[in-house]
Amino acid sequence: MPRLAFDIGFCAQLGKLQGTVRQGVFDAWEKFERLTLDQLFKDPGLKLETLQQARDRHIRTIRIDKGTRGVVLAPSSGDTFVLLRVMPHDKAIDWAVKQKASINTVTRSVELRDIAMLDELTPAYERIAADTTPDQRLFGKISDGDMAALGVDATTLRQARVLTSVEQLEVFAPYFPPDQREVLEYLAADFTVDQIWREVVAVNLAAAENDTDPVDTTDYATAINRTSTRIAVISDGDELRDILSKPFDAWRVFLHPSQHKVAYRASYSGPAQVSGGPGTGKTVVAMHRVRHLLKFLRDGERILLTTYTNALVAALRSGLAALVDDEELRERVDITTVDALASRVVSTSRRPLRGGEEEPRWQQAAQATGFTGTTQFLAQEYKHVVLAQNLRTQEEYEAADRPGRGRALPASARPLVWRTIQTFVDQLAADGLRTYLGTCSEAADLLGEKGPRYRHIVVDEAQDLHPVQWRLLRAASADRPDDLFIAGDPHQRIYDSKVSLKALGIKVAGRSTKMRKNYRSTHEILSWSTGLLVGRPFEQLEDDSRNETLLGYRSSLHGNGPQLHAAASAAGELDALVDRVRAWMENGVAPDEIGVTTRFNKDVEKAIAKLVAAGIPARKLRADSAEGTDAVRVGTMHSFKGLEFRCVAVTGVNEDALPFSKAVTPVEVDRLQHEADLMSERCLLFVACTRARDGLFVSWAGEPSRFVLEATRAE
Template structure:
């Protein structure tokens, strides 16, 4: 019985396909499941056709609906065909005739390349190439390249390349796994590193075999290609993939992700780090799914993160991944602060906005402390709570690393008395701070016992040491106690922590992910320039900076758009026009995000969009989002989310960096630098929420971050 499998390249198109096209794909799959091969070739509706000018006879097309065709790999042996792409009729034919399928002799996987384009580019670049010893891969031998899975055809093409810019021209047309190997080597990684991080993880997903690879046996290779090809056996599974984009992650976990998520057991806390879009959240959710299979009666899992918006996203993701509601009910999903409040069971209200500064002013007046309230608040947060100091003597003896303002031992007694005055008045008035509540909750759990068998943490980079101590006490010290996912490049709050210092040791159980699966290369590179504070053109000579220390994107598309307006009204008018353009191109409202630094800008944007007849909704807390409306929220609320297209507005001078969020250099020089970096990270995070399209605008003068990046 024949089958129709699905390539990851097709799944990457899902968000762009109309409902009638998706139905056509489903109908085609059903025909493969129902008919014999002979019947398939004769079916007038399917039209499984060979192509006269095809570079590879294994590449054919099928009819999906009126005016739309699917491109399939049709092997000579076996009965599994692979849907590679779905496109309008003429584009499908044009793409299909240029492609060539092959089997990698090292990874044993099926590969697809645009052989026509590569054959056209190679001689042109060979004519302008310098001497062989001055070319991009001169430092890597043919033998090493072959051992990494670079076949003879790609080897000849790679040998003509001179620099990273030329590799970027060729990259979209190379087979994906070979392209990744070349990109890692070009970024400065050694042969052994590339074998470990790229090649070996692909091999780990396939059964070990000693026999030579038969590079003509597509039937076997299709079964081995776990990283690119999904074999769907049930109509319900296919409906999920077509209707729910997240479902594709269930099918297409990269071997490096699968290895981390489904490892049988870790001997202690485990950590996964990676840049934006590398799939850390997906891996964390899959880890929860794995752990649920082995929970004993009465045991529970805490899935936690930093913001309420992320809590809502995690709930939706787990619901898509774990269909058994009784299993999902054994997972508590909440922010760390919400967990702390649950443990303490207090009726004391947390401080709001500017209340804390006023409270520090009040405490300083009572004790006679002459320092600024900002200094006191940071001393309490970054020294006292961070180091879990309980006594004056401990405070006098502690080191104040990371603090850029001197505080002699003789002055610490008054500072300590002021902090005690602050916390004491809060208790009397029925108030609390979030971090103080975390410290209190950690004490209660340390003496009262853990509440969970496993704790899984997403977006871990912004958690404070007090929050980490709470999470450490939430589960007993045992195998698989904590699983941590995060990225230091996306730290938008000023919390820095050594996990070892809070009793969490991940040595030997830490994995870095480098492949971006969300944003296009153009969006990732442009956003990196904002983070690094250098024009993108200057980053071209520094591959590791350009790609966030090796983080890569295999997706390519158009570059971000930038627009400067004279007034906020003009900026909002341009926003409406940009959003309408996305909608007119077939992008659903719920796939569009609009982000700004401040709530007032978000309110103005949502109002202007609605006034123009565009459905728009504000993201607030952990309320479920409306998939039929454009999502509008602050940069903080966008953390961890993703959209096909994102407009980042209000990136003006005075907004980023925001003066009130940055400690003056004369108060604390080191904190000043940390705060500036946090503001950069905030903009970087907002921009990297975009998958296909990014639009950045401002009114008046642009942010200094944009100016530095050459925008």
């Protein structure tokens, strides 16, 4: 029976399609569901047409609505057609005649390349390469045999052999078949053939791991079924309507083999970790892991899905609802922040300190004990030494090492510091107050006495959790297989809570996976954003003696790079913001697919007022809801953590805001903390910029942030 499947390239453009076009796609899918092959070819409304001058006879077009056509792979074998793209009539024809489909003899999957553009580019670059020896070219040290073993076919090999630089590879990359392009990008980043086989090729072979028969390069029916990472076969009309109505959630259809391998591994012998840069799918993998674990829960067992902020909790709740249809199963998952878990465990009436209340309390404690140092030093000593190391007595504190602290503290000074910290804690308790981290410490103690609450714990945005929060999570689940599943990225650490899981007894060695492929942002946006961080050391989550790196971090998406705008005044910057948002909307971007972020709350309110006054619906990002009304969402950079939008405007990126002086410890107070705070500010901008998928707008009034200047120079 005929059916219409969907290529990931079509899903990527879904958000840009008008409602009538989406309905036309659904109508076309329905025809494939109810008509025979003969009827499809004769249907006057579908107009399944062959193309004059097509480079591949398997590429045809169908009518979607008036003036719009879909490009389909219509193989001569089998009855599954694949919708590749939807475009205005003339553009669809122009694109379709340039494409060529093939079946990779190594990965056994369907591939698509712009053969016309590759044939046009190759002769010019062959002439350039003629002035070099083969060894001087980009892949001169890689043998033809190794290339073939990695799935690089003869056509791509010819084109790859003429390249002399990474910059030339970037010219060709958008037109290569995706899997072969990925192999070449790994090779260009100096990964070994063995590494690429394990990380790229082997994971793509999962669907065919038991198939040892020679590959039939004409059998598209079999190959389409093996290409589940890029081709989705949808048999339910309600599911398709849901995808078409929520185009930004189309990721649910696809899971890269490397992601699937991690998320659906039958069992881990202990804690497991997945790390990777923004957009590599860590959160998606975490939610799929929850889905997998739900299948094996016994009566009375529960799962905790936890993260750092309430906004992320809302996003996780929405994502899991889209992924797990069974409401009864979802009810067995508690989705909450670690701080909220602690409050639930302790069940105390003491109120947590609000913003601005902590410093006066430290001042009171210092006055009571005669401590003459800064309150900033005291607060950091309490957080990074006492709580981080779980020190309970003065003797333990006096004997403790203070790793990460940049100011020496002689033994003679420690008793007074301890008394001051203890006075702070006692006064809070007497006044019915508490700190969030102090509550986590109490909760960890209680669970240590009463026993764990959860069979499994899945942690998202793990890099910002404090050691005391990790002790709570460790106590909340028994130490056994599949106890903790951890997703995080040190490059997105925007708070100053460094942690070594190894030092806390959470050992992920042998159960740790790094993801390097970005599925969210365009290559151009990603390249500029990574310029903010490249070359700076980041401690790995599992072991703070080892550094994380962005080596090999890349995107397969191509599009526009960031637009940088220098305004003469704050008012002019707001005017530019309105112009940019309006232009995005005029190009078909829905308001709730647009995010506007800035460093301070006061600027959030100004941006909302300006947008609304200009007739653009806008509202403040709410922590209790990931699903927006049809309005531009505006929030601080901290609140945007973990979220994503089709287009993002990052405003107020001036030297006074990033780095923000009040967020950076003075060098004279603590040199190492000063450096860590600067890195957190840099990461904050990196996180804000990498929320964008298709469009990024970065603006400032006055002097630009030094971070912007450095990123621009690094391109």
